[in-house]
Structure formats: C-alpha cells, structure tokens
Amino acid sequence: MKLSSEERAMLDGTHSKAVQKAMEILNTLGTIYGAEKMIPVVSVQIAGVSYANLGEAGLQFLSEMADGGGKARVLTTLNPAGMDIENWQALGIDPEFAANQERVIDAFARMGVVTTCSCTPYLFGNVPHFGEHIAWAESSAVCYANSVLGARTNREGGPSALAAALTGRTPAYGFHLHESRAPKVTVVVEADVNENHEFGALGKAIGQKLEAGGKKAVPYIQGVSNASVENLKSFCASIATYGGTALFHMPGITPEAERYAPPPESFSISQAEVEAALDEMNDAEESEVDFVSLGCPHLSIKEIARIAELLEGKQVKKEFWITTARPTKHISDRMGYTAVIEASGAKFATDTCCVVAPISGRFNALATDSAKACYYAYAKNKFKTRLLPFDEVVGEALR
Amino acid sequence: MKFQGRKIYQGQAEAEALVTTMGISFYGGVDPDTGMVVERGHELEGQSVSGKVLVFPSGKGSTVGSYTLYRLKHNGLAPSAIVNAECETITAVGCIISEIPCVDQVPIGEIANGVCLRVDGELGTVEIAE
Numbered sequence: 001m002k003l004s005s006e007e008r009a010m011l012d013g014t015h016s017k018a019v020q021k022a023m024e025i026l027n028t029l030g031t032i033y034g035a036e037k038m039i040p041v042v043s044v045q046i047a048g049v050s051y052a053n054l055g056e057a058g059l060q061f062l063s064e065m066a067d068g069g070g071k072a073r074v075l076t077t078l079n080p081a082g083m084d085i086e087n088w089q090a091l092g093i094d095p096e097f098a099a100n101q102e103r104v105i106d107a108f109a110r111m112g113v114v115t116t117c118s119c120t121p122y123l124f125g126n127v128p129h130f131g132e133h134i135a136w137a138e139s140s141a142v143c144y145a146n147s148v149l150g151a152r153t154n155r156e157g158g159p160s161a162l163a164a165a166l167t168g169r170t171p172a173y174g175f176h177l178h179e180s181r182a183p184k185v186t187v188v189v190e191a192d193v194n195e196n197h198e199f200g201a202l203g204k205a206i207g208q209k210l211e212a213g214g215k216k217a218v219p220y221i222q223g224v225s226n227a228s229v230e231n232l233k234s235f236c237a238s239i240a241t242y243g244g245t246a247l248f249h250m251p252g253i254t255p256e257a258e259r260y261a262p263p264p265e266s267f268s269i270s271q272a273e274v275e276a277a278l279d280e281m282n283d284a285e286e287s288e289v290d291f292v293s294l295g296c297p298h299l300s301i302k303e304i305a306r307i308a309e310l311l312e313g314k315q316v317k318k319e320f321w322i323t324t325a326r327p328t329k330h331i332s333d334r335m336g337y338t339a340v341i342e343a344s345g346a347k348f349a350t351d352t353c354c355v356v357a358p359i360s361g362r363f364n365a366l367a368t369d370s371a372k373a374c375y376y377a378y379a380k381n382k383f384k385t386r387l388l389p390f391d392e393v394v395g396e397a398l399r
Numbered sequence: 400m401k402f403q404g405r406k407i408y409q410g411q412a413e414a415e416a417l418v419t420t421m422g423i424s425f426y427g428g429v430d431p432d433t434g435m436v437v438e439r440g441h442e443l444e445g446q447s448v449s450g451k452v453l454v455f456p457s458g459k460g461s462t463v464g465s466y467t468l469y470r471l472k473h474n475g476l477a478p479s480a481i482v483n484a485e486c487e488t489i490t491a492v493g494c495i496i497s498e499i500p501c502v503d504q505v506p507i508g509e510i511a512n513g514v515c516l517r518v519d520g521e522l523g524t525v526e527i528a529e
Contacts, residue, residue: 021495021496025492028408028491028495029491032407032487032491032503047463048466054466055470056470057470057473057474058466058469058470137462156462157489158462158463159465159466159492159495159496160462
C-alpha cells in the first residue's frame with residue numbers, strides 16, 4: 001500500500017485516535033486485498049445501527065470513536081435502527097432498548113453522521129452519480145448503487161464504512177477497479193416478472209444459482225425489459241441476500257451493461273424456477289398470518305401513496321407496519337397519506353424495519369412483498385412467511 | 400515448528416490452540432456473552448473460544464461479526480489470538496477494533512488441536528511451543 005503523506009499522518013495518529021484506528025482498518029483491508037493505494041470517496045452509508053446487533057460493546061466502540069475526535073469528512077448516512085426514533089412506544093419496543101438505541105444514534109450524530117436511518121439513501125439526498133467512488137454498507141443499497149446508479153463500492157461492513165467516513169478514503173480494490181466490474185456469466189431470464197415479489201423471487205433464484213456454482217461472478221442478466229425503481233430495489237435486496245451479489249448488469253436498464261458483450265458462460269432461469277422460489281417463501285397458510293409489513297427495502301413515496309389509496313376508509317385487522325425513511329414520511333405527512341393510513345389502524349415504523357427491529361418470536365407469520373424480509377423473518381425471527389403482490393399484502397392486513 | 404505468515408494485527412500471545420477446519424461466523428455463530436460456539440452442527444459447537452489461539456480457515460457470514468469479536472473482548476471472553484489460512488474483512492476488522500493479535504497465510508492443517516502456540520502479530524509468525 002502506497003499512502004500519501006496525509007494518509008500516513010492519519011495512520012501515525014497525527015490527526016486523532018479515532019482517525020488513526022480508522023486508517024488502521026483501511027490500511028489492513030487494503031493489504032489483505034492487494035490494493036495499491038487509497039482513493040477518495042464522496043459518500044458513505046453505515047450499517048450496524050440497531051442496538052440489537054451492536055450490543056453494549058458495539059455502542060462502546062462507537063462512543064470511543066466519537067470521544068476520540070472522529071468526524072465524518074464526507075456525506076454519511078445510516079442504516080435502519082432497531083426502532084422508530086420518534087414513535088417507538090407504538091411498536092411495543094422495550095424502554096431500556098429505546099434508551100440504548102438513542103445512545104447509538106447520538107454517538108453517530110456526534111461524529112457528524114446524518115441520522116436518516118434508512119436502507120434506501122439513494123431515494124433522498126445520498127445519491128452518488130455514475131462512476132463515483134463511495135463506501136457503502138447495507139447489501140441491498142450496495143447492489144443498487146453499483147448496478148443501477150453505476151457508482152463504485154465494495155460491500156463494506158459497519159466499522160469499515162465508518163472508517164471511510166472518518167478518513168474520506170477507501171482502499172482501491174474490488175469493485176472500485178474497472179476490471180472487477182466486467183460480467184462473468186450470462187443469465188437468461190425466461191420468466192415473466194412484473195411486480196416486486198416476482199423480482200424478489202427472481203433475485204433469489206439467480207442468487208442461489210450463483211452461490212451454488214461457488215461463483216461470486218458478476219451476472220449479465222438478459223430477458224428483463226422493464227423494471228421500476230421499486231422493482232429494482234426489491235431485486236437488489238433479494239439477489240444480495242441470497243447470492244451475496246454486489247453488482248449486476250441488465251442491458252437496457254443499468255448504465256454499464258452496454259460496455260459489455262454477454263459472457264459465453266451462461267445459465268437460464270425458467271418460469272418454473274421463479275415459481276418454485278415463490279413457493280419456498282410461501283410456507284404460511286393464509287389463516288396463520290398475524291403480522292403484515294411493507295417496506296423492505298424502505299418504501300418510496302409512490303408506494304406509500306398506493307397504500308393510502310388501498311386503505312382509504314377501511315380498518316386493518318392485523319398488526320401492519322409501514323416501514324420507510326424519515327424524509328419520505330415527512331412527504332407522506334404533507335400529502336395526507338399518513339393520516340389516511342393511520343386512521344386505518346396501520347402503523348408507520350419509520351427509521352426501522354421488520355428485519356432489524358427486536359421482534360424475534362413475537363409473531364407467527366409475516367405477509368410481505370419482499371423476498372429479503374422473508375429470509376430474515378425465517379432465519380432471525382422464526383416467522384413463517386407469505387410472499388404476495390404488493391396490493392394483496394395490503395389486502396391481507398384488511399382480512 | 401515455526402511458520403512465517405502475514406501480519407493482520409499486532410500483539411503477542413501464547414496459548415492453547417483451538418483448531419477447526421470449518422469457517423466461523425462470529426455473528427450468530429459465537430455467543431458474545433459466553434464465548435461458546437453455538438452454530439448448529441459446527442465442529443466446535445459447545446466449546447469456548449476464550450483465551451485460546453483460535454485457528455480456522457476463514458471467517459464467513461454477516462459483517463456484524465466484527466462487533467461480536469469486540470463484544471467478546473469487552474466481556475473478557477475473546478480468543479488470545481487468531482490464526483487463519485486466509486483472513487477476510489470481518490475477522491480482520493474485528494481483530495483491529497478489538498486489538499486481538501492476528502496472523503494469516505499459515506498452513507493451518509499442520510497445527511494440531513490442543514498444542515501450545517506462540518503468535519507474534521507484528522512479525523506475522525506462529526510457533527508451536529515444545
């Protein structure tokens with residue numbers, strides 16, 4: 001690793017204890033992955049925000065970095081927290097957990113991190129453009145930034161993303177380098193996918209096939225002719241969860257695809273395989289569903305408008321969480337969507353989601369349109385799942 | 400016998416080796432409050448990593464695992480050192496923030512479970528003490 005004089009000073013502790021620790025992390029990662037130098041980043045997204053994952057020691061680490069003079073040098077936003085910061089009581093969150101979660105948010109705020117607490121920073125204000133180098137954690141946002149926006153990031157963890165924030169640097173390896181971004185395998189989609197849950201099932205089918213082949217290969221995905229922002233955020237979350245994929249190319253949809261020809265090695269995904277993936281995420285009976293959630297990844301304002309339209313004048317019969325980011329919630333408030341949705345008995349769970357909130361074992365079965373939410377519902381929270389079209393998820397809450 | 404590996408994080412330790420041929424996911428796989436390996440079906444399931452030189456091929460799983468190592472350290476339950484065949488991000492970052500000596504690129508197949516190991520993170524060496 002060749003360090004500039006400023007980077008060397010950071011490593012030597014000339015700046016602060018926190019910056020030194022941050023540069024130690026980056027220097028070591030650079031060495032492990034054979035990076036030749038550091039590169040400047042313009043944006044950071046930090047994961048590891050829920051107190052449920054951090055615990056007391058994780059919080060202590062963040063506090064030490066804040067006390068040690070750590071300050072974000074570039075725009076830095078946060079992943080979802082374990083609760084709605086302003087309205088946690090309504091979600092049944094334990095007061096002790098809430099106090100600890102607030103200490104986590106406070107530590108980040110002291111370091112100048114923008115505490116939006118969302119997995120979709122690309123929907124509001126943290127939006128890198130084509131070719132920019134960034135350091136993002138949150139696997140779904142990494143996949144979206146690399147693939148859909150054409151920005152460049154590796155899959156960072158919480159501490160390495162924080163280290164990038166405090167130094168404004170990341171080691172130049174992996175997806176920062178042009179040659180690592182070339183597709184290695186062609187995926188021919190022979191299935192009809194239109195809605196979020198179908199894109200999620202497609203992401204699972206492709207992701208698992210890539211995993212099974214032992215290939216962390218960048219896929220070149222043919223056969224998808226149309227996809228909305230909402231479809232793509234669902235697809236990114238799923239292929240990242242089930243396949244560890246950080247970058248894909250989709251001709252006609254993602255910006256770097258036209259640079260490449262389809263690689264000769266290929267596999268196809270049939271309609272039956274997408275349907276099998278859907279079936280695997282539908283292990284709950286309709287009668288078992290006692291929890292309904294939309295917003296994994298966090299809902300766009302377009303999706304919230306649709307929920308309000310479907311819930312107008314009706315009453316939900318089940319616990320129904322609408323999970324989104326604070327800026328999106330503010331627009332929802334102004335448009336009157338929030339009033340309509342809350343009048344139905346559905347609850348906004350802003351800043352958080354059904355994946356990171358401490359709700360393990362609290363429900364029997366979740367209805368959602370998100371393949372990623374299904375994975376964590378099962379693995380982390382021990383819920384059965386029903387993966388349905390968006391409108392039918394709302395219908396499930398009303399039933 | 401002495402192996403020359405690669406420095407991941409500085410510091411010295413001498414302790415009993417706890418060796419596995421399986422990858423370790425610290426998040427979900429090791430209990431930060433007891434130091435026990437809790438991953439179902441893991442070779443080391445039910446054994447404590449505390450105070451040992453933990454020898455395994457490579458880390459796996461969620462990046463939150465770095466914080467699990469940090470929690471172990473603060474609970475006084477961390478391994479004394481870590482030796483990998485090939486260190487990855489989660490373990491490396493965990494060792495740096497927790498200040499656990501760590502060396503990789505060592506032929507871990509030649510290290511028997513239970514032997515006493517001397518690890519020098521700065522020099523990147525791992526020695527089987529006689």
